[in-house]
Amino acid sequence: MNSSVIVFPGSNCDRDMDVALNKFGFKNKMVWHEDYSLPKSDLIVLPGGFSYGDYLRCGSIASKSKIIKSVIDFAKSGGLVLGICNGFQILTETNILPGILQQNKYLNFICKNIYVKIKDKKNKYFKNIEKDILELHIAHNEGNFFCTNEELKSLEDNDQIAITYCNSEGLENEENNPNGAIKNIAGIFNKNKNVLGMMPHPERMIDKYLSGEDGSLFFENLIRNLK
Amino acid sequence: MKIKVLVTLKKGVLDPQGKAIQQTLSGMNFSNIQEVRQGKFFEISTDEKDEAKAKSQVEEMCKKLLANLVIEDYKII
Numbered sequence: 001m002n003s004s005v006i007v008f009p010g011s012n013c014d015r016d017m018d019v020a021l022n023k024f025g026f027k028n029k030m031v032w033h034e035d036y037s038l039p040k041s042d043l044i045v046l047p048g049g050f051s052y053g054d055y056l057r058c059g060s061i062a063s064k065s066k067i068i069k070s071v072i073d074f075a076k077s078g079g080l081v082l083g084i085c086n087g088f089q090i091l092t093e094t095n096i097l098p099g100i101l102q103q104n105k106y107l108n109f110i111c112k113n114i115y116v117k118i119k120d121k122k123n124k125y126f127k128n129i130e131k132d133i134l135e136l137h138i139a140h141n142e143g144n145f146f147c148t149n150e151e152l153k154s155l156e157d158n159d160q161i162a163i164t165y166c167n168s169e170g171l172e173n174e175e176n177n178p179n180g181a182i183k184n185i186a187g188i189f190n191k192n193k194n195v196l197g198m199m200p201h202p203e204r205m206i207d208k209y210l211s212g213e214d215g216s217l218f219f220e221n222l223i224r225n226l227k
Numbered sequence: 228m229k230i231k232v233l234v235t236l237k238k239g240v241l242d243p244q245g246k247a248i249q250q251t252l253s254g255m256n257f258s259n260i261q262e263v264r265q266g267k268f269f270e271i272s273t274d275e276k277d278e279a280k281a282k283s284q285v286e287e288m289c290k291k292l293l294a295n296l297v298i299e300d301y302k303i304i
Contacts, residue, residue, distance in 0.1 A: 146297070
């Protein structure tokens with residue numbers, strides 16, 4: 001399985017993602033934002049970070065970068081595109097995914113482990129994953145997912161909500177919502193579920209000695225579903 | 228020619244920064260402040276001589292980049 005990680009000026013989770021993808025069996029390539037074409041890939045990842053210094057709005061400048069047209073074409077042709085954190089913000093700014101990630105409700109940069117509930121397993125990312133609740137890591141200032149009522153209804157009607165913030169028991173409420181996101185949304189799919197944007201970082205949870213292993217579950221499961 | 232643009236959050240969209248500014252102002256004894264909404268201001272210098280054309284070009288910029296229409300409105304001033 002081949003993967004590509006797009007590197008923007010200001011990306012800072014690109015190498016962690018590279019390590020994670022290689023660890024679980026992907027042959028990964030790094031692709032610079034000024035390239036126009038993508039190497040042959042089964043998965044494209046838009047990594048976390050602060051592309052273009054978060055100027056204007058998070059992800060807005062990256063969403064107009066040279067490589068993005070190829071990423072959009074790849075997504076539209078059914079290719080798997082995974083956006084983590086800033087990558088999620090970029091996907092909403094390209095309109096591949098609806099909504100926007102606003103500043104966190106309480107104006108704080110949040111950096112901690114959280115739990116998310118997997119809301120849909122009829123997709124290549126979560127199909128057959130052993131757990132329903134994952135412990136992952138978040139680190140963001142703009143993770144407060146917001147969309148119009150019509151967009152929310154469409155997300156719900158089409159089972160496009162991928163993961164929601166919850167506690168270790170799976171309880172989704174205000175107390176377990178770190179950033180004020182509508183309906184505790186931590187990640188969503190496009191209609192065809194080949195594109196996934198999520199704020200939590202699975203690539204930070206791939207070592208039982210350093211962090212946790214629920215990220216390992218995510219990548220192991222993903223590559224199994226792609227084979 | 229210079230075209231000026233204001234980008235503001237739509238009514239009803241949460242503005243935590245505006246709220247923090249409002250609370251700070253209240254703490255500074257500006258006690259009659261009801262609400263503060265924070266926005267962005269752009270000044271765009273263009274070679275275009277025709278004002279109508281320049282404004283329509285800026286309008287396109289607003290829709291495509293300067294504002295995110297999910298949460299923001301723009302006004303060319």
